[in-house]
Amino acid sequence: MIKAISYWSVQNSGTCTVQDAIAQAKNANFQAIELCVGTDGPLTPETSQNTCIEYRAAADKAGILLESVASGMSWGCNPTNLDPAVRRKSIEIHKAALQRVAWLGCKSLLFVPGAVLIPWEPDFKPVNYDKVLEWAREAVTELGQAAKDLGVKLAVENVWNGFLYSPREFANFIDSIGNPSVGAYFDVGNVLNHQQWPPHWIEILGSRIDRIHFKDFKLSVGTLAGFCDLLDGDVPWKETIDAIRKIGYKKTITAEMMPPDPTLLDRTSKAMDKIFAM
Secondary structure, eight states: OEEEEEGGGSTTTTTSOHHHHHHHHHHTTOSEEEEEEOSSSSSOTTOOHHHHHHHHHHHHHHTOBOOEEEEOHHHHSOTTOSSHHHHHHHHHHHHHHHHHHHHHTOOEEEEOOOOSOOTTOTTSOOOOHHHHHHHHHHHHHHHHHHHHHHTOEEEEEOOSSSSOOSHHHHHHHHHHHOOTTEEEEEESGGGGGGTOOHHHHHHHHGGGEEEEEEOEEOTTTOSGGGEESTTSSSOOHHHHHHHHHHTTOOSEEEEOOOSOOTTHHHHHHHHHHHHHTO
C-alpha cells in the first residue's frame, strides 16, 4: 500500500502550483500525491502536454509518485443532468481529462458518475433514478473506452449523490460496463452516513477496486460537518485495513482531507502510519 495525499488537502489548494503541492507532500512523508483536474487551477482539461510532462518531471525529481488524478467536475457539469447538452459537455471534458492523465504518466482518473440529488446544492433538480442509471452507464461506457484507448483506467467513485448506495449495486454497475479499464474508486468515509460498513464494501467489490480514498466521519454529526481527522471518527479502521489486505490491494491509498490547514498533512500522514500498522 502506498501512502498518498490529495492535492485538495494541501495548503492553498486550487491556487498553489503542482510543484509546491509536491513539496508539501514530500515534507509530510507521503509517498504519492493525487493531482486534481478542474475547470481552473494548475491542471485543467486544457493543460498542455508539455506542462503535464513538467509536472511528472517535478514529481520524479522529488521522489513522489503520481498514479491517480481526481475530478470534481461532475458536480458543476453533471453527466446525468436533465439537459443533454450538459451531459455531452461532461463527457467531453472528462475525455480531455483522461488525455491529461495519460500525459502525466498516471494510471487512473476518479470519476463521479452523476447524481439523483446533491446534498449541498439545494437548487439541483432531482433526477429520476432510472434515468441516472441509464445516463451514468452511457457516460462510463464512453469514457471507459476512451480510457482503454489511452492505456489508463476510469475509476468510478461512491459519493453522496443518491446513487449506487449498495455495494452489490455498485459491483453490478461496474460489471455491466464490461470493460477492464473501468473500476471502482472506493471512498471509505463516504459510506458511513448511509448505514453501510466499509469492510463489507471492500469484500464485495474486491478486485473491482482500482483506487481507495481514506476519510473519517462522525456519525453523531451526520452532515458534511461530520468529516473529520483520520482516527477521530467512526470508521472501523482495523477491520477496514484487514479487508484491504485480504483482497490483495497494494496501490495508492489517498487521504482526501478538507479543508486544508497548516498541520493537516502532518496529522494525516501520522494517522495513516498508525492505520497501516494495525
